[in-house]
Amino acid sequence: MAPDAASSAGLENAVEAATQSLLDAQRPDGHWLYELEADATIPAEYVLLVHHLAEKPDVALEAKIAVYLRRIQGAHGGWPLFHDGPLDISASVKAYFALKMIGDAIDAPHMRRAREAILAHGGAAGSNVFTRILLALYGVLSWRAVPMMPIEIVLLPRWFPFHLSKISYWARTVIVPLLVLQLDRPRARNPRGVRLDELFVEPAVNVGLAKHAPHQNRHWFRFFRVTDVLLRATDWLMPASLRERAKRTAVEFVSSHLNGEDGLGAIYPAMANLVMMFDALGYPPEHPQRAIARRAIDRLLVIRDDEAYCQPCLSPVWDTALAAHALLESGTPAARRAALAGAEWLRPLQILETAGDWSARRPDVRPGGWAFQYANDHYPDVDDTAVVVMAMDRLAGTADYTRSISRGREWVLGMQSSEGGWGAFEPENTHEYLNNIPFADHGALLDPPTVDVSARCLSMLTQLGASRDDPAVARVTDYLLTHQEANGSWHGRWGMNYIYGTWAALCALNGVGIDAHGSPLIRRSVDWLFQIQNADGGWGEDGDSYRLDYRGHASAPSTASQTAWALLGLMSAGVVDDARVARGVAYLIATQNRAGFWDEPRFTATGFPRVFYLRYHGYAHYFPLWALARYRNLRRAGTRHVAYGL
Numbered sequence: 001m002a003p004d005a006a007s008s009a010g011l012e013n014a015v016e017a018a019t020q021s022l023l024d025a026q027r028p029d030g031h032w033l034y035e036l037e038a039d040a041t042i043p044a045e046y047v048l049l050v051h052h053l054a055e056k057p058d059v060a061l062e063a064k065i066a067v068y069l070r071r072i073q074g075a076h077g078g079w080p081l082f083h084d085g086p087l088d089i090s091a092s093v094k095a096y097f098a099l100k101m102i103g104d105a106i107d108a109p110h111m112r113r114a115r116e117a118i119l120a121h122g123g124a125a126g127s128n129v130f131t132r133i134l135l136a137l138y139g140v141l142s143w144r145a146v147p148m149m150p151i152e153i154v155l156l157p158r159w160f161p162f163h164l165s166k167i168s169y170w171a172r173t174v175i176v177p178l179l180v181l182q183l184d185r186p187r188a189r190n191p192r193g194v195r196l197d198e199l200f201v202e203p204a205v206n207v208g209l210a211k212h213a214p215h216q217n218r219h220w221f222r223f224f225r226v227t228d229v230l231l232r233a234t235d236w237l238m239p240a241s242l243r244e245r246a247k248r249t250a251v252e253f254v255s256s257h258l259n260g261e262d263g264l265g266a267i268y269p270a271m272a273n274l275v276m277m278f279d280a281l282g283y284p285p286e287h288p289q290r291a292i293a294r295r296a297i298d299r300l301l302v303i304r305d306d307e308a309y310c311q312p313c314l315s316p317v318w319d320t321a322l323a324a325h326a327l328l329e330s331g332t333p334a335a336r337r338a339a340l341a342g343a344e345w346l347r348p349l350q351i352l353e354t355a356g357d358w359s360a361r362r363p364d365v366r367p368g369g370w371a372f373q374y375a376n377d378h379y380p381d382v383d384d385t386a387v388v389v390m391a392m393d394r395l396a397g398t399a400d401y402t403r404s405i406s407r408g409r410e411w412v413l414g415m416q417s418s419e420g421g422w423g424a425f426e427p428e429n430t431h432e433y434l435n436n437i438p439f440a441d442h443g444a445l446l447d448p449p450t451v452d453v454s455a456r457c458l459s460m461l462t463q464l465g466a467s468r469d470d471p472a473v474a475r476v477t478d479y480l481l482t483h484q485e486a487n488g489s490w491h492g493r494w495g496m497n498y499i500y501g502t503w504a505a506l507c508a509l510n511g512v513g514i515d516a517h518g519s520p521l522i523r524r525s526v527d528w529l530f531q532i533q534n535a536d537g538g539w540g541e542d543g544d545s546y547r548l549d550y551r552g553h554a555s556a557p558s559t560a561s562q563t564a565w566a567l568l569g570l571m572s573a574g575v576v577d578d579a580r581v582a583r584g585v586a587y588l589i590a591t592q593n594r595a596g597f598w599d600e601p602r603f604t605a606t607g608f609p610r611v612f613y614l615r616y617h618g619y620a621h622y623f624p625l626w627a628l629a630r631y632r633n634l635r636r637a638g639t640r641h642v643a644y645g646l
Contacts, residue, residue, distance in 0.1 A: 021596030030341030034618030077117030173265030263296030365414030368407030421449025459645030462511030488524030
């Protein structure tokens with residue numbers, strides 16, 4: 001594609017088609033909601049939950065989930081954490097278990113391949129803690145293969161080295177109902193009597209605690225392992241009255257955070273654990289709390305004609321805010337009207353009354369954020385709030401969002417951590433030693449500041465008029481500059497990975513007046529993006545880039561969303577009139593489908609690095625449109641300057 005492609009019919013047609021696709025996907029009330037897909041773990045756990053509770057299975061639904069699980073099985077025989085990724089033991093064990101529970105014969109070719117692959121990787125004994133808990137509930141493993149988490153930890157004072165306020169919101173909502181399950185140790189009903197003995201290299205009864213995970217410090221891990229031994233040895237000494245009080249406290253916590261039909265924490269693992277907890281406590285299916293918790297799970301199901309799966313959560317606020325930005329970039333009257341309708345849908349979802357768990361560290365800060373989901377008042381997130389505020393600011397003059405913007409900005413500022421950056425849901429959630437406890441083999445127990453969220457907050461502040469002299473702006477700018485990698489990139493926590501982080505950082509630094517033409521630091525980042533550009537003109541990166549021994553970008557096939565991030569980052573750095581940018585634009589135009597969006601089977605988002613990855617189906621709708629429209633707009637205007645935070 002020639003550098004003057006901005007005036008070409010191909011570019012304009014691509015923008016028009018993508019705009020129409022996004023307009024067609026808008027719901028009547030103004031919002032967008034796209035599917036949010038994870039690996040095999042969540043749909044497999046859904047099947048196993050039904051059989052744990054001895055609910056009457058929906059045979060047609062189970063058959064569709066089985067079709068889905070078979071389709072995403074990897075060529076290696078197991079199940080990966082992201083598209084075309086390596087086998088993951090825990091995901092593979094759960095998927096195999098679910099298929100066997102549904103009724104797939106163990107001598108079926110796909111089951112045989114899965115079993116052989118799992119055994120070749122050491123067998124089910126290599127499963128992570130949460131999989132081990134599931135297997136213990138089913139009686140496959142002994143509870144001695146699961147780290148001790150005494151329920152009395154809910155009573156610990158805030159100054160104690162471990163306290164629930166010191167772990168992330170997702171860990172808190174997942175763990176609290178698990179504490180009750182670990183105390184009562186109910187046995188899954190399992191009406192079909194399905195077992196997994198064939199997945200163990202040695203008898204399952206011999207499986208003990210796992211070794212430390214690669215991210216864990218050996219010395220800390222040994223300390224916590226000794227603590228685990230002491231807890232087991234003294235467990236019988238715990239006074240019954242204290243244990244009962246702790247149990248009541250745990251139940252009170254989850255009951256107060258129930259969150260209606262949006263579910264505890266509005267995330268699947270917490271919802272499922274809650275339902276199992278209510279069942280263990282003897283709540284019948286019709287009990288109001290258990291019933292509403294169970295309905296929340298079914299809202300996550302995606303059921304098609306031929307297959308089905310369960311989502312980890314819903315993403316309407318995130319999808320709506322990002323779709324609005326893309327449409328505002330597109331700029332047609334219809335696109336602007338749709339963006340306004342999206343903002344009007346978002347307006348009443350701002351959380352202005354509930355002081356969520358974050359307020360434990362910021363008691364003097366007024367609520368004012370938005371959650372990721374339809375409702376999650378205890379856990380608004382900074383990232384969504386910043387993106388919503390920026391969209392509303394871009395609509396100034398069309399509608400009055402002054403109050404919403406002011407309260408959102410106020411809340412975001414109040415959530416800034418002492419080191420200058422922002423975590424996603426809570427400030428100062430940085431007690432790194434806790435990731436060394438045996439229970440934290442996933443390495444995602446905390447919610448520390450990250451580059452991508454911090455960059456989004458800086459983008460918001462500068463778009464709203466804050467200068468580099470503003471103390472909050474100066475602190476986060478320093479945070480970003482000191483967290484740049486030697487090769488010029490930035491790490492991305494919530495999107496894959498260095499492309500995502502670099503896009504966010506370049507947008508933010510543009511807001512404080514730093515661009516590639518005046519800063520060697522930004523020039524290095526631009527050079528890095530061009531160095532990793534694929535031969536087809538696009539950009540790609542997968543979950544392997546999160547490996548602990550990172551030595552540079554892990555090449556992966558191009559995707560539309562990651563190509564868009566790279567282009568948006570380059571344009572924010574002032575790089576527009578470059579043939580390599582034009583090649584990226586050409587890649588997007590060439591790969592757009594007839595429906596106006598892009599086919600993107602690969603995962604480009606991150607739940608927890610090295611553990612849990614996501615495929616936002618909306619990313620292939622709004623991000624490429626955003627990049628194409630911005631390129632067109634900058635070329636039309638003859639400018640290199642991006643005026644908005646994102």
